[in-house]
Amino acid sequence: MPKKNAFFYFMLEYKALEEAKGRKFKNIGEVTPFAGEMWQKMDAAKRERFFLIANQAQNATIKLEEKVQECAEKKDATKDLLQERVKRAVSRNELTKEEFYLISMGYFCRTIDDVYIPAEIGVIKYSLKCGVQEQFHIIIDHEKLPTGMAYEALHHSEGTHALPLPPHGLGVKDYDEIALKLLTFLRAENEMPMLFTAAKEASAVYSMLCDILGEHMQNRSLHICSVAELYMLLQHASVRSNQDKPALKTVHIAQKLLDDDVFSYTEGISCDYHEYRSLLIHCCLSQCIRWAYSISRDCCADMGIELIPGMHTPDQKGVPRLFNENSETISDDHSSSDNEHLNDGNMSFVSFGTHITSLPAEPGTLEDLPISIKPDGGESSKSSVVSSQVLVQQRAIPEIEACIDNTAFFTI
Structure with missing residues (x-):
């Protein structure tokens, strides 16, 4: 896989444009010589767009890697907290009550x-x-x-x-x-x-x-x-x-x-x-x-x-x-x-x-239930x-x- 620099993204665009015209490439390697010839003729202003794309992609990759690393560290920290919690409960002889x-x-x-x-x-x-x-x-x-x-x-x-x-x-x-x-x-x-x-x-x-x-x-x-x-x-x-x-x-x-x-x-x-x-x-x-x-x-x-x-x-x-x-x-x-x-x-x-x-085992009405769990309304309370x-x-x-x-x- 070629390095994902500005030229790489230019090759992808070149390949897509040529294939839209009916041209076929077996792989990205076949594109390189044709795209390279055009790349050499391009001035800095035209190349700038591809440098921006490459920088954005690199920043996104870095952020993704940072997110993966953060998740891994958080997972390890949570595991450490659990191990310490169990260890502490064992030392107090209270694990069964934890x-x-x-x-x-x-x-x-x-x-x-x-x-x-x-x-x-x-x-x-x-x-x-x-x-x-x-x-x-x-x-x-x-x-x-x-x-x-x-x-x-x-x-x-x-x-x-x-x-x-x-x-x-x-x-x-x-x-x-x-x-x-x-x-x-x-x-x-x-x-x-x-x-x-x-x-x-x-x-x-x-x-x-x-x-x-x-x-x-x-x-x-x-x-x-x-x-x-x-x-x-x-x-x-x-x-x-x-x-x-x-x-x-x-x-x-x-x-x-x-x-x-x-x-x-x-x-x-x-x-x-x-x-x-x-x-x-x-x-x-x-x-x-x-x-x-x-x-x-x-x-x-x-x-x-x-x-x-x-x-x-x-x-x-x-x-x-x-x-x-x-x-x-x-x-x-x-x-x-x-x-x-x-x-x-x-x-x-x-x-x-x-x-x-601790509610009664015998059938009853909603009047038998604690007040905090009765449904609102008057007639329905007799259900x-x-x-x-x-x-x-x-x-x-x-x-x-x-x-x-x-x-x-x-x-x-």
Whole structure:
């Protein structure tokens, strides 16, 4: 490949002009002698345009290289932060209580400018001791898709989450509303906690979160780390108690174990929309919980932690789901009314809450719910609520009681 100087860009232009006349060249090397002859005859004024093109291209390359270097340094810094965090927790003998936030995000499409249009967010709070403690799930709608992106969005949706396209989608359109709910769940009054996701999705998750959080990110740093990296570090810590079990040698092995996704078709851990349509593997909430189950499977036993069904492993006892296709939707009026014709009358498309609830197990009315989660309006407040709308686990297990602090599951 010739050096990309001013003459190189002149050759490209010369080649294009000659080929437009019907002339054919096998490669750029055949162009060189003909273009070189013309280049020698050109004065400095005519050559100036090609020098400008070369300088602009060189500056763009430098900026790209700087961006790649910056991303690599940021990735290394995030990895160092995680390693230090785990090391510190181990030294205090508190690793089992350390809380981590796992996140997965779906999108409608990716524009030519590398902008992702978010469709869904799933987040869980997880610890080795308590398993899946809390969860957040929200489906996102938009006023419209970027011009020319409808086909790509439809193709992507049909192959993944199957969510209806904007502006006829489900969920919440207001980024500020989404940001406030997410920050509340993450307890990010001051700093953002480190978030863990699939390594191949990290840049997309980072981009979408920056767009959604917007001004809320002022004076805050956003650290997105590979969930496989977390998995490997926790596994290394756990095998110290079991000398017969080998440690994972590389993060790639940890990633392979996560990709095997042995819990991929676990029922009862997806949102209403995907559970009802049997799209279990494409639900962002389910993806986060499945990561947690995989980590628990390989780390908890070696640390003397009893696996609690539903929190560390799939619940095989038929405990009611957190969401139920027959439950009524409790949502903000402006979110539900715009999507009523697509909501099947029973999909709860915005959810936020914990794994355990202290709400009564018997069927009741919305009057039984805490005031903070009742929908607005008078007549609708008398609507009946089936007991399977929330998860009620009455178990005399000390480990569960130790992980719960008067928390309750609710939908927004």
